């Protein structure tokens with residue numbers, strides 16, 4: 001194999017694990033009735049059955065009249081009853097992914113029993129098609145009068161690899177007026193079909209109609225199927241194989257034979273075992289000499305199950321020279337072998353029920369010739385299990401939101417912005433150490449802003465104390481090139497009750513889980529992160545992390561893998577050695593700064609500010625206009641001893657005028673706070689149509705807002721609403737410090753707490769925020785912060 005190839009393999013293996021933790025789709029895909037309502041445009045409203053992934057995007061859209069002919073026995077014969085799948089009051093669930101997706105339509109048979117029909121689709125990189133269909137029909141008394149069936153359920157699975165409704169995945173929409181699918185017993189008739197699968201784009205106007213062919217197509221998604229002694233499939237493969245074989249001509253020159261396997265009728269043979277599959281593809285040699293019929297060209301593909309993946313570990317080609325492919329070959333009928341080394345480690349798939357998908361070329365090179373394999377869709381083991389449950393490793397690292405346990409969406413766009421999988425255990429140092437595992441079903445909440453995002457994983461302290469939650473907060477930043485977690489904080493109730501809680505935070509600038517801002521995916525399965533947050537220690541493993549994600553980026557990830565290869569654990573010593581705290585990085589994660597004369601940042605802030613301004617129209621009517629302070633607003637200000645000012649300034653689109661929001665800070669002996677906010681808004685024609693006046697100026701009354709102990713960062717995700725005359729100023733997603741005097745901004749922070757957090761607050765609590773709620777001190781306890789990484793990382 002050449003070096004390029006090895007690099008390619010490396011990426012393969014990385015993606016492997018990312019997807020191994022894929023969660024079963026049915027848990028995550030949204031369930032909702034009549035999902036049509038979520039669509040805006042009229043085109044979308046045409047679809048009766050829509051599966052929406054965890055994102056807001058529909059991934060399977062179908063419109064069809066489905067009639068199921070259900071067999072049932074009566075006294076004297078087998079009869080069929082036609083049931084029409086309702087087009088209203090159905091529940092849709094399923095799983096959206098890049099290679100295999102399914103949609104399950106569920107409706108009531110009786111009050112207690114549900115009928116369902118499941119459509120599983122496959123994406124062969126170019127076309128999607130219906131792969132299989134499953135029926136679960138309850139033969140209720142009302143519809144199946146006088147039935148003598150002992151079994152009231154009719155359950156049936158179609159053949160696999162149906163290859164129905166074949167349509168370009170990029171831009172096709174399938175239209176078919178009438179298609180019948182035969183089961184061993186029973187039938188499904190689909191009429192007036194409009195179908196889109198693996199949709200990634202909600203503009204359907206560009207999709208081109210594909211009509212269903214009159215006759216059944218002969219081609220299959222998987223041309224190579226290996227069956228075991230019981231005639232059950234154990235391996236299924238789709239791959240384009242091209243052989244490039246040098247040979248010596250009669251003139252002693254070097255010729256090159258290019259052999260494309262798709263030109264031949266291939267026979268599939270081999271051996272199925274629990275952990276090894278050997279698939280042999282054979283085709284007759286073109287050698288026309290006397291022994292030709294004894295000579296078979298052959299490719300042997302050997303797959304093995306390893307610990308976490310199954311892989312192609314050996315490929316061997318044996319080909320006889322013939323006159324057709326080897327023009328002017330010196331010796332006809334000579335055997336040429338090309339093989340990889342053992343443990344070639346190609347095409348990894350999850351070890352249990354896995355699929356490998358890769359449209360790209362993989363080259364196996366040797367002096368005897370090269371093998372180029374592309375367009376791979378491979379099930380090397382467990383080919384009989386339901387495809388809908390399969391786990392896919394895709395070399396393009398197309399990740400779907402459904403593959404992640406923790407997803408935070410941008411509130412405005414609905415696009416997921418932070419996606420993560422990780423295993424966390426939290427240990428609390430008390431009299432004796434207690435360890436809690438963070439459940440994978442912890443709830444992820446948080447927000448996304450331009451430069452600063454937050455992900456909070458929380459889970460109930462116990463079943464009894466359901467409202468009281470343990471939580472772990474990831475503070476996420478980005479600079480020009482990378483995103484990263486710059487601080488982790490946690491609140492843990494070690495006693496499984498609400499009696500006692502322990503807060504902790506790491507220092508700012510721990511710089512974990514960093515990957516490229518453009519298309520970046522961070523992945524680490526072979527390192528253990530021990531992170532000390534004061535009295536709490538977090539152990540984090542198996543991390544896949546994406547932040548500041550925007551939908552354009554999902555197609556091909558730029559993977560950053562942690563570097564350690566060993567998997568041994570160095571347990572922290574019982575008396576932790578205080579390792580020196582790494583030099584914190586400059587403060588890269590704030591949007592707005594005000595520098596003092598001594599070149600120290602005195603005000604650093606992330607905040608989203610929304611303004612609602614009342615105005616009068618030329619007809620003297622009262623209207624309201626709204627503005628968002630842009631994150632790239634220019635910042636000016638002053639740093640004083642007792643008073644500091646931050647002025648956010650931005651140009652009004654299409655004019656020479658400015659808008660300004662001025663935030664005035666004040667400090668007393670122990671706290672700093674916002675004293676007032678001034679607005680100076682230019683009433684432009686776009687946001688304030690038909691306005692009578694030119695501008696609007698207002699100030700808030702005297703405030704004591706965001707009051708925070710000095711040298712602490714104030715953090716608050718929820719809305720804080722202020723009024724300035726009749727204008728409303730709403731501030732959210734705040735991370736803020738004023739009157740900072742230190743070279744690096746502190747890690748200590750004060751969080752405002754969500755309204756539902758009823759945990760006891762104490763002397764440290766400060767009332768604040770118009771919406772209400774209690775602010776408690778977080779992180780102050782954790783002055784000694786220690787973060788250790790494993791050797792070798």
Ligand SMILES: *[C@@H]1O[C@H](CO)[C@@H](O)[C@H](O)[C@H]1NC(C)=O
Pocket residue numbers: 042043044046194204
């Ligand atoms: C939706 O229905 C309209 C009118 O019936 C039709 O013009 C349009 O092509 C349909 N769109 C799709 C995607 O089926």
Ligand SMILES: *[C@@H]1O[C@H](CO)[C@@H](O)[C@H](O)[C@H]1NC(C)=O
Pocket residue numbers: 088089
């Ligand atoms: C859908 O269900 C609701 C309540 O279950 C019922 O009132 C309504 O008639 C049903 N609609 C249809 C079309 O069956």
Ligand SMILES: *[C@@H]1O[C@H](CO)[C@@H](O)[C@H](O)[C@H]1NC(C)=O
Pocket residue numbers: 089090091107108110111112
């Ligand atoms: C199915 O029946 C159950 C029980 O009567 C009812 O609660 C549920 O709403 C029904 N579902 C639909 C989709 O009609």
Ligand SMILES: *[C@@H]1O[C@H](CO)[C@@H](O)[C@H](O)[C@H]1NC(C)=O
Pocket residue numbers: 145146
């Ligand atoms: C069911 O059986 C009853 C009594 O034998 C008969 O009257 C009725 O017609 C039957 N119904 C059907 C649909 O065969």
Ligand SMILES: *[C@@H]1O[C@H](CO)[C@@H](O)[C@H](O)[C@H]1NC(C)=O
Pocket residue numbers: 178179180
């Ligand atoms: C649909 O096809 C089935 C069999 O292929 C046929 O029996 C039926 O009459 C067709 N229906 C229509 C409306 O063409």
Ligand SMILES: *[C@@H]1O[C@H](CO)[C@@H](O)[C@H](O)[C@H]1NC(C)=O
Pocket residue numbers: 203204205206
């Ligand atoms: C969909 O794409 C077409 C063609 O590019 C464009 O004209 C149309 O505005 C788009 N529609 C939406 C809703 O984006």
Ligand SMILES: *[C@@H]1O[C@H](CO)[C@@H](O)[C@H](O)[C@H]1NC(C)=O
Pocket residue numbers: 004005244361362363370372
């Ligand atoms: C594989 O080989 C083909 C033909 O020799 C070549 O065009 C292609 O660039 C190679 N691909 C890789 C990834 O090396």
Ligand SMILES: *[C@@H]1O[C@H](CO)[C@@H](O)[C@H](O)[C@H]1NC(C)=O
Pocket residue numbers: 002244245246256365366369370
């Ligand atoms: C096989 O691949 C290698 C590396 O890409 C290349 O140098 C060589 O020419 C190829 N051999 C043939 C017969 O194409």
Ligand SMILES: *[C@@H]1O[C@H](CO)[C@@H](O)[C@H](O)[C@H]1NC(C)=O
Pocket residue numbers: 439441
């Ligand atoms: C989370 O998982 C645990 C253990 O599997 C289970 O007991 C608990 O009910 C789950 N919680 C939720 C909200 O699903």
Ligand SMILES: *[C@@H]1O[C@H](CO)[C@@H](O)[C@H](O)[C@H]1NC(C)=O
Pocket residue numbers: 479480481482483484511514588
């Ligand atoms: C951005 O952050 C990454 C990861 O923390 C760091 O390696 C890189 O040097 C930073 N780049 C700049 C320009 O600060």
Ligand SMILES: *[C@@H]1O[C@H](CO)[C@@H](O)[C@H](O)[C@H]1NC(C)=O
Pocket residue numbers: 481515516518519558
């Ligand atoms: C991946 O990210 C790195 C920065 O970490 C960048 O240098 C590289 O160009 C990116 N590669 C791709 C394919 O985007």
Ligand SMILES: *[C@@H]1O[C@H](CO)[C@@H](O)[C@H](O)[C@H]1NC(C)=O
Pocket residue numbers: 020308423525541542
């Ligand atoms: C990490 O993933 C591997 C592979 O799936 C698994 O064996 C291991 O148990 C996981 N580790 C944790 C701590 O969950």
